[in-house]
Amino acid sequence: MEKEFDSMKIYDTPQKNKVDFEPYNEGRVNMYSCGPTVYNTVHVGNLRSLVNFDVVGRSLRYLGYDVKRVVNFTDVGHMSSDADFGEDKIERQAERENLKASDIADKYIHHVVESFRKINVLNPDGSPIRENIDVKNISKSEWAELGWARATDYIPEMIELISLIEGNGHTYETDQALYFDISTFPEYFEFSGQKLEEKQVAVREDVKEDPNKRHPADFVLWMKRYGKYKNHMMHWNSPWGDGFPGWHIECSAMSWKLLGEQIDIHTGGSDLISLHHPNEIAQNMGAFGHHVVKYWLHNEFVFTSSGEKLSKSKSNALSLKEVEELDINLMALRWYYLSSSYRAPMRFSIESLKSSEKVYLSVVNRLKQLYNQKEGELSQEYLKHFKESISDNFNTPRILALLNKLVKSDLKPEDIVATAFEFDRVLGLDLKKAVLQKIENGDEVHSSEIKEEDIKRIIEEREKARKQKNWKESDELREELFKRGYRVSDREDGQYISKVH
Numbered sequence: 001m002e003k004e005f006d007s008m009k010i011y012d013t014p015q016k017n018k019v020d021f022e023p024y025n026e027g028r029v030n031m032y033s034c035g036p037t038v039y040n041t042v043h044v045g046n047l048r049s050l051v052n053f054d055v056v057g058r059s060l061r062y063l064g065y066d067v068k069r070v071v072n073f074t075d076v077g078h079m080s081s082d083a084d085f086g087e088d089k090i091e092r093q094a095e096r097e098n099l100k101a102s103d104i105a106d107k108y109i110h111h112v113v114e115s116f117r118k119i120n121v122l123n124p125d126g127s128p129i130r131e132n133i134d135v136k137n138i139s140k141s142e143w144a145e146l147g148w149a150r151a152t153d154y155i156p157e158m159i160e161l162i163s164l165i166e167g168n169g170h171t172y173e174t175d176q177a178l179y180f181d182i183s184t185f186p187e188y189f190e191f192s193g194q195k196l197e198e199k200q201v202a203v204r205e206d207v208k209e210d211p212n213k214r215h216p217a218d219f220v221l222w223m224k225r226y227g228k229y230k231n232h233m234m235h236w237n238s239p240w241g242d243g244f245p246g247w248h249i250e251c252s253a254m255s256w257k258l259l260g261e262q263i264d265i266h267t268g269g270s271d272l273i274s275l276h277h278p279n280e281i282a283q284n285m286g287a288f289g290h291h292v293v294k295y296w297l298h299n300e301f302v303f304t305s306s307g308e309k310l311s312k313s314k315s316n317a318l319s320l321k322e323v324e325e326l327d328i329n330l331m332a333l334r335w336y337y338l339s340s341s342y343r344a345p346m347r348f349s350i351e352s353l354k355s356s357e358k359v360y361l362s363v364v365n366r367l368k369q370l371y372n373q374k375e376g377e378l379s380q381e382y383l384k385h386f387k388e389s390i391s392d393n394f395n396t397p398r399i400l401a402l403l404n405k406l407v408k409s410d411l412k413p414e415d416i417v418a419t420a421f422e423f424d425r426v427l428g429l430d431l432k433k434a435v436l437q438k439i440e441n442g443d444e445v446h447s448s449e450i451k452e453e454d455i456k457r458i459i460e461e462r463e464k465a466r467k468q469k470n471w472k473e474s475d476e477l478r479e480e481l482f483k484r485g486y487r488v489s490d491r492e493d494g495q496y497i498s499k500v501h
């Protein structure tokens with residue numbers, strides 16, 4: 001494909017503006033995304049970032065860039081708040097579940113990767129995620145091939161990086177920790193545009209925890225197994241004693257080892273603007289004496305209708321499982337995310353998700369009607385607008401609007417279908433699969449569309465039996481449905497029903 005690198009614009013957080021995208025090396029993009037802390041199940045709120053930046057990766061590849069991308073799993077050292085002296089999120093969960101910290105990490109890495117697969121998030125290298133990967137038996141290099149990185153696999157690299165920072169005179173040590181000394185990095189407050197007084201209370205409170213910490217904004221590079229962390233489960237030897245790394249060092253270390261000293265795009269949630277990312281910049285400057293990251297992209301969050309951020313701790317967020325239980329197509333969730341710019345805060349309600357599903361299914365149905373197995377040609381006009389929309393800071397709402405317009409256009413049916421499937425290389429909505437499935441299944445409808453009360457009741461009973469793995473009852477209910485003139489087939493997203501002719 002012809003490369004169209006000239007006109008790409010992206011929004012860079014520090015510059016507070018859309019700017020021309022000019023990577024370090026023309027045609028190549030190194031991209032690092034701060035990934036999930038793996039201690040809990042995913043929900044509608046925290047899946048957004050993954051989908052948003054999956055589309056960014058897909059878009060850059062679609063435009064012809066040679067993309068190398070890494071996403072990490074934080075499986076050590078992320079405290080319950082942004083402060084250095086909180087409770088380790090993973091160890092806290094390990095205590096709750098009475099498991100080893102490493103088992104908690106394995107368990108939730110498996111969970112998050114499966115969840116990403118279900119909503120069509122690709123591996124960072126652009127390949128599809130395999131089903132049910134065996135997290136316990138996948139090596140560091142196998143993860144790295146796919147573009148994933150587990151923090152605990154990179155402890156020696158973190159120690160190496162901290163040693164560089166120390167060698168350049170940017171650290172000091174107390175009884176409790178090795179700190180980054182921000183007085184050696186005067187631009188520190190520039191990135192977040194914040195003053196020290198505006199930093200989180202939690203960060204200022206840390207001074208009370210360690211009286212020898214010199215400046216409230218200094219942050220931990222290495223935490224010693226000392227004081228409140230005397231019994232920390234995960235710990236390693238280091239030049240600063242037995243302990244574990246601070247949260248911020250992992251991203252600098254893994255991005256350095258896997259992508260080098262020139263990273264074009266670094267992404268994360270907007271909550272990382274004030275602390276995690278300035279700390280990464282400080283670490284990079286401290287180790288290498290120059291900036292590493294060229295552009296910083298941040299996604300916004302999902303809020304409730306009353307403006308509360310969706311979070312597990314507030315129990316106001318629907319889990320992916322709950323979305324499935326509501327019989328909502330997961331591609332509708334993906335559509336929902338893409339219907340806003342990644343930079344815009346979103347309001348979530350089940351109704352908004354259902355209306356996304358309605359639009360998504362109407363597009364699929366329209367494509368099904370148009371699908372005639374003829375080889376279509378891409379509409380150059382639509383393709384041009386499509387590429388312009390991608391190149392305008394990954395403008396997914398505009399692409400969805402364009403897709404809606406396309407399926408209603410009077411172009412040749414096969415050209416509409418071909419062009420829509422082309423868009424889907426970036427959108428990842430499984431349009432082709434959904435269309436072919438609809439054709440294959442003839443007049444089958446999803447069980448949620450059945451109106452007859454008595455049939456609906458049997459279907460629900462059967463759903464219950466299947467959940468309890470009561471196969472005998474489930475088979476009996478299948479028979480019952482058949483006697484009443486309905487055939488049922490079981491698929492990943494539930495039961496599908498057709499009339500027996």
Ligand SMILES: [Zn+2]
Pocket residue numbers: 033034035251268276
């Ligand atoms: Zn990070």
